[in-house]
Amino acid sequence: MTVKDSGVNSPMDTKTQTETSFSSNRGAFAVPEHRHEAATIREALSVLNDSNSTGGGVQLRNVCKTFGGKAKALDGFNLDIKPGEMVVLLGRSGCGKTTALRALAGLEDIDSGQILVGGHDVTSVPVNKRDMAMVFQAYSLFPHMTALQNVEFGLEIRGISKKERRSKAGEMLELVGLSDQSNKYTSQMSGGQQQRVALARSLAISPRVLLLDEPLSALDAKVRVSLREEIRRIQLETGTTTLFVTHDQEEALAVADRIGVMNDGRIEQIDAPRNLYQRPKTEFVATFIGLTNRLPGILQANAGEALVLGQRVPLVPGSVSGSDGDSVTVLARPETLGVSLMQEVESVGQLQGKRDDSSAGALATVVAIHFLGAIVRVEARMQGNESGRRRPDDVGQDQTITIQVPSGDLPRGLARGSIVSIVPKAIPALAVA
Numbered sequence: 335m336t337v338k339d340s341g342v343n344s345p346m347d348t349k350t351q352t353e354t355s356f357s358s359n360r361g362a363f364a365v366p367e368h369r370h371e372a373a374t375i376r377e378a379l380s381v382l383n384d385s386n387s388t389g390g391g392v393q394l395r396n397v398c399k400t401f402g403g404k405a406k407a408l409d410g411f412n413l414d415i416k417p418g419e420m421v422v423l424l425g426r427s428g429c430g431k432t433t434a435l436r437a438l439a440g441l442e443d444i445d446s447g448q449i450l451v452g453g454h455d456v457t458s459v460p461v462n463k464r465d466m467a468m469v470f471q472a473y474s475l476f477p478h479m480t481a482l483q484n485v486e487f488g489l490e491i492r493g494i495s496k497k498e499r500r501s502k503a504g505e506m507l508e509l510v511g512l513s514d515q516s517n518k519y520t521s522q523m524s525g526g527q528q529q530r531v532a533l534a535r536s537l538a539i540s541p542r543v544l545l546l547d548e549p550l551s552a553l554d555a556k557v558r559v560s561l562r563e564e565i566r567r568i569q570l571e572t573g574t575t576t577l578f579v580t581h582d583q584e585e586a587l588a589v590a591d592r593i594g595v596m597n598d599g600r601i602e603q604i605d606a607p608r609n610l611y612q613r614p615k616t617e618f619v620a621t622f623i624g625l626t627n628r629l630p631g632i633l634q635a636n637a638g639e640a641l642v643l644g645q646r647v648p649l650v651p652g653s654v655s656g657s658d659g660d661s662v663t664v665l666a667r668p669e670t671l672g673v674s675l676m677q678e679v680e681s682v683g684q685l686q687g688k689r690d691d692s693s694a695g696a697l698a699t700v701v702a703i704h705f706l707g708a709i710v711r712v713e714a715r716m717q718g719n720e721s722g723r724r725r726p727d728d729v730g731q732d733q734t735i736t737i738q739v740p741s742g743d744l745p746r747g748l749a750r751g752s753i754v755s756i757v758p759k760a761i762p763a764l765a766v767a
């Protein structure tokens with residue numbers, strides 16, 4: 335990773351990266367010898383600014399960034415974050431999330447485009463003048479300083495008086511729930527506690543924008559969940575405009591006001607978590623967020639519907655256009671499919687003989703049941719139509735379909751090997767070609 339030199343707050347430039355120091359009013363502080371840790375601490379501190387304004391939205395306009403003349407990390411990237419909003423960038427590894435965040439911070443120069451904060455063009459403003467603070471995946475704290483000293487440090491490099499910074503640092507540690515740990519060395523703290531300290535240090539300077547780069551990735555599952563809730567609570571309490579980068583869907587859905595799903599250097603869709611899940615505009619977004627079943631459908635173009643397993647399913651905006659009768663694929667969420675047990679038969683073939691082919695639903699055999707606490711996920715294998723009279727929207731033989739129901743709604747007696755009828759509910763879904 336290249337580390338952009340950042341100016342006044344990072345006198346490390348002249349030192350080697352394995353042994354270096356920060357100078358401040360207090361004197362010099364040794365930085366850990368580990369090369370990556372040193373670079374991360376330097377970046378975290380360099381983003382802490384030496385100007386004083388708060389609030390403001392963010393705009394990245396048509397930003398392009400290429401590394402070494404190769405594929406574009408950002409390719410016409412556009413993002414608009416409202417003041418006080420928490421936007422999460424979500425996407426696969428390498429799609430450009432971190433580059434977007436670092437470009438906003440000023441840690442990466444951009445090839446073209448414009449970056450505005452609070453309506454002011456900061457494209458050429460150095461990193462330490464952008465009024466931002468950043469928390470990284472790595473803890474980026476001084477291990478030989480206490481929690482209080484680490485939080486104070488960000489204020490000290492901005493020339494805040496000792497009395498004032500001690501009071502502010504104490505306040506921030508209280509905000510992140512660490513008042514009773516303030517005199518502990520950060521090297522003696524858990525990962526979750528260290529990230530709280532890093533968050534307190536970032537917020538102590540009242541940044542215009544808070545940047546969170548996979549801040550929870552190094553933590554174990556339980557701590558991740560509790561800390562993400564804490565981050566959201568604190569962000570709402572302080573009203574700090576925040577950009578959060580993660581590849582963890584659940585994390586994104588849990589904390590964001592809006593999620594921007596990234597693909598190949600740009601945002602494919604940005605929306606409130608619920609809209610993104612229920613009304614995805616593209617196949618990429620529909621399949622990236624949550625689970626989907628690919629079901630054959632027959633387009634009812636004028637009605638804005640598709641016939642799926644004999645049932646009319648409304649289509650969301652962004653669905654493929656075409657003519658009545660066109661074959662499409664409908665991306666149905668597991669919870670939009672109803673499942674009922676066909677108790678009176680022993681085989682699908684036996685039932686198919688009795689069934690009217692015009693009735694809605696398809697027959698399937700349950701192959702797995704996953705109990706997930708509040709919900710149950712059922713995997714069922716379609717059997718095809720053995721009577722030979724296939725409906726045009728019959729699901730392919732042997733296709734496995736995933737259905738999800740609240741635990742309390744699971745049909746009594748449903749077990750592996752049960753024969754079930756699957757019927758789509760009239761819940762909007764995306765249709766693709």
Ligand SMILES: Nc1ncnc2c1ncn2[C@@H]1O[C@H](COP(=O)(O)OP(=O)(O)OP(=O)(O)O)[C@@H](O)[C@H]1O
Nearest residue numbers: 335336401407426427428429430431432433434581
């Ligand atoms: N300093 C760099 N030098 C060369 N290429 C880079 C550099 N930083 C990023 N890239 C490339 O730019 C693209 C976007 O990288 P970026 O780190 O922004 O992706 P990401 O979505 O954050 O991925 P991850 O989730 O794995 O962190 C990738 O192809 C990556 O290899």
